[in-house]
Amino acid sequence: MSxxxxxxxxxxxxxxxxxxxxxxxxxxxxxxxxxxxxxxxALAEHGLKARSYSVLALAxxxxxxxxxxxxxxxxxxxxxxxALIDGLEKRQLVERRTDPxxxxxxxxxxxxxxxxxxARAQSSARAVELGLLAAVTxxxxxxxxxxxxxxxFPE
Amino acid sequence: MSxxxxxxxxxxxxxxxxxxxxxxxxxxxxxxxxxxxxxxxALAEHGLKARSYSVLALAxxxxxxxxxxxxxxxxxxxxxxxALIDGLEKRQLVERRTDPxxxxxxxxxxxxxxxxxxARAQSSARAVELGLLAAVTxxxxxxxxxxxxxxxFPE
DNA sequence: CACGGACCGTTGAAAATGTCAATTATTTGT
DNA sequence: ACAAATAATTGACATTTTCAACGGTCCGTG
Numbered sequence: 001m002s003x004x005x006x007x008x009x010x011x012x013x014x015x016x017x018x019x020x021x022x023x024x025x026x027x028x029x030x031x032x033x034x035x036x037x038x039x040x041x042a043l044a045e046h047g048l049k050a051r052s053y054s055v056l057a058l059a060x061x062x063x064x065x066x067x068x069x070x071x072x073x074x075x076x077x078x079x080x081x082x083a084l085i086d087g088l089e090k091r092q093l094v095e096r097r098t099d100p101x102x103x104x105x106x107x108x109x110x111x112x113x114x115x116x117x118x119a120r121a122q123s124s125a126r127a128v129e130l131g132l133l134a135a136v137t138x139x140x141x142x143x144x145x146x147x148x149x150x151x152x153f154p155e
Numbered sequence: 156m157s158x159x160x161x162x163x164x165x166x167x168x169x170x171x172x173x174x175x176x177x178x179x180x181x182x183x184x185x186x187x188x189x190x191x192x193x194x195x196x197a198l199a200e201h202g203l204k205a206r207s208y209s210v211l212a213l214a215x216x217x218x219x220x221x222x223x224x225x226x227x228x229x230x231x232x233x234x235x236x237x238a239l240i241d242g243l244e245k246r247q248l249v250e251r252r253t254d255p256x257x258x259x260x261x262x263x264x265x266x267x268x269x270x271x272x273x274a275r276a277q278s279s280a281r282a283v284e285l286g287l288l289a290a291v292t293x294x295x296x297x298x299x300x301x302x303x304x305x306x307x308f309p310e
Numbered sequence: 311c312a313c314g315g316a317c318c319g320t321t322g323a324a325a326a327t328g329t330c331a332a333t334t335a336t337t338t339g340t
Numbered sequence: 341a342c343a344a345a346t347a348a349t350t351g352a353c354a355t356t357t358t359c360a361a362c363g364g365t366c367c368g369t370g
Contacts, residue, residue, distance in 0.1 A: 015213065027307050028183065135305040
């Protein structure tokens with residue numbers, strides 16, 4: 001054994017060998033930051049951001065979520081959901097329908113224009129996602145999604 | 156084949172079967188949101204947040220990063236790094252040393268108090284991380300980290 | 311050597327997001 | 341019928357993000 005302690009990689013990216021780089025929270029945060037930036041850039045041409053895209057996706061998917069469900073699913077404050085839907089509704093992409101089963105609640109549905117825009121936006125989003133996953137083998141795509149699901153939806 | 160279209164899970168969590176739930180960006184965002192909240196809660200007792208913890212970690216690890224390196228590594232604006240370091244420096248956890256090789260740049264080093272606090276904070280952070288990974292098998296921990304690294308550090 | 315252009319950290323302002331408490335309308339349980 | 345709980349909304353406030361401008365320093369070229 002050499003008596004010398006840690007050999008310090010003096011190169012470009014010494015930081016990548018720090019303890020932090022093994023930290024799951026950090027890796028998640030950084031991966032998320034890059035992904036989010038790429039997604040927002042790609043969605044901009046459709047006048048969307050990741051947030052509004054998510055809301056539109058759920059509306060277009062005929063899930064008929066209430067605003068509360070949206071808030072919890074997207075981890076947003078209910079008041080942010082209000083603003084988000086206001087924006088989409090003003091553009092006629094989405095409509096609030098009062099839930100017949102509970103007149104306090106609104107259920108979100110997409111208009112035809114909303115569905116059309118979502119279809120276009122989705123293909124942009126998919127393209128970006130494939131680009132980000134370039135270094136990951138196809139079978140690992142699903143593995144990654146599975147593992148993330150465990151973190152994203154703890155029982 | 157049944158002529159009926161999509162069978163709609165009418166249960167608690169129909170949203171989890173939506174197209175969005177297969178979206179990597181969404182899973183990353185949600186996993187990150189939960190993880191970040193848990194980390195912040197655990198770090199609060201040490202007067203830290205995920206951000207300041209990350210900075211302290213790099214300082215304590217003797218990586219001697221410049222502020223610019225910190226900004227890029229943590230995906231922050233350089234001005235945010237200034238504020239972050241100001242906070243830690245005021246608490247004497249960290250010091251700015253002007254880089255002898257480039258007097259424009261500051262290099263960040265941890266004080267003894269900073270190292271001590273980091274050691275304590277790190278064990279809180281690890282405990283939280285293990286809790287979040289409860290549903291993931293130990294060998295998948297590393298697999299997940301590997302996959303996230305590919306996203307977090309595209310060559 | 312001197313100069314211009316690039317780069318580092320810092321400041322400050324503006325925009326976007328996040329957090330929270332209060333309000334109205336409705337539901338639910340008793 | 342009533343009290344407590346819940347859905348959406350509003351408005352206030354804090355935190356975070358984003359950006360442009362500035363002084364000090366470095367580097368390459370003339």
